Amino acid sequence: NAGVMQNPRHLVRRRGQEARLRCSPMKGHSHVYWYRQLPEEGLKFMVYLQKENIIDESGMPKERFSAEFPKEGPSILRIQQVVRGDSAAYFCASSDLPSSRTGNTEAFFGQGTRLTVV
Amino acid sequence: DQQVKQNSPSLSVQEGRISILNCDYTNSMFDYFLWYKKYPAEGPTFLISISSIKDKNEDGRFTVFLNKSAKHLSLHIVPSQPGDSAVYFCAGLTDSWGKLQFGAGTQVVVTP
Numbered sequence: 001n002a003g004v005m006q007n008p009r010h011l012v013r014r015r016g017q018e019a020r021l022r023c024s025p026m027k028g029h030s031h032v033y034w035y036r037q038l039p040e041e042g043l044k045f046m047v048y049l050q051k052e053n054i055i056d057e058s059g060m061p062k063e064r065f066s067a068e069f070p071k072e073g074p075s076i077l078r079i080q081q082v083v084r085g086d087s088a089a090y091f092c093a094s095s096d097l098p099s100s101r102t103g104n105t106e107a108f109f110g111q112g113t114r115l116t117v118v
Numbered sequence: 119d120q121q122v123k124q125n126s127p128s129l130s131v132q133e134g135r136i137s138i139l140n141c142d143y144t145n146s147m148f149d150y151f152l153w154y155k156k157y158p159a160e161g162p163t164f165l166i167s168i169s170s171i172k173d174k175n176e177d178g179r180f181t182v183f184l185n186k187s188a189k190h191l192s193l194h195i196v197p198s199q200p201g202d203s204a205v206y207f208c209a210g211l212t213d214s215w216g217k218l219q220f221g222a223g224t225q226v227v228v229t230p
Contacts (some may be wrong), residue, residue, distance in 0.1 A: 109161030
């Protein structure tokens with residue numbers, strides 16, 4: 001059973017370009033969470049999605065960032081017109097239940113995508 | 119708004135000794151607290167959790183203690199092993215959607 005798969009592992013973009021980060025959750029998982037880790041900081045929640053629905057996007061910057069989790073295919077985190085401050089590691093986690101029901105032992109993280117904006 | 123704080127950015131401990139990692143929080147509404155371990159270039163791996171209604175949870179070499187009145191929790195690793203060298207994140211689980219609030223992490227180095 002493959003774990004959470006994120007690609008690409010590394011992504012380099014010039015300022016003003018678009019970045020697309022993909023996350024395939026574990027088989028059977030329908031809940032996806034995106035987190036961002038800036039240098040020297042902990043992971044910060046960005047968005048929580050279920051299939052075809054955004055449940056909580058309270059951590060998403062109001063502009064340039066969007067996320068989706070279509071019925072078929074991976075979840076996509078899209079950053080338009082990237083700036084240097086977007087450089088970070090972006091992690092995706094998936095679970096088969098809302099985590100608070102069982103203490104989150106079912107939430108598994110991918111290896112992350114390291115975005116570098118030059 | 120930093121709801122979870124890990125004030126020690128690093129910790130060095132000898133192999134075989136106890137590692138104690140500390141975490142403070144400000145949000146009284148956390149239902150669970152979790153510890154994650156992270157190696158470089160990898161995603162966080164779940165280590166151990168504790169319900170907010172408990173004060174201790176033990177799993178092998180790992181024990182987490184929760185002091186709700188002080189809003190403080192700690193992770194004890196005993197005995198420490200070289201493979202424990204990693205960054206450890208404390209996290210609080212808030213609201214029913216499973217959103218995690220992470221601390222900044224503590225880098226643990228276990229020396230021979």
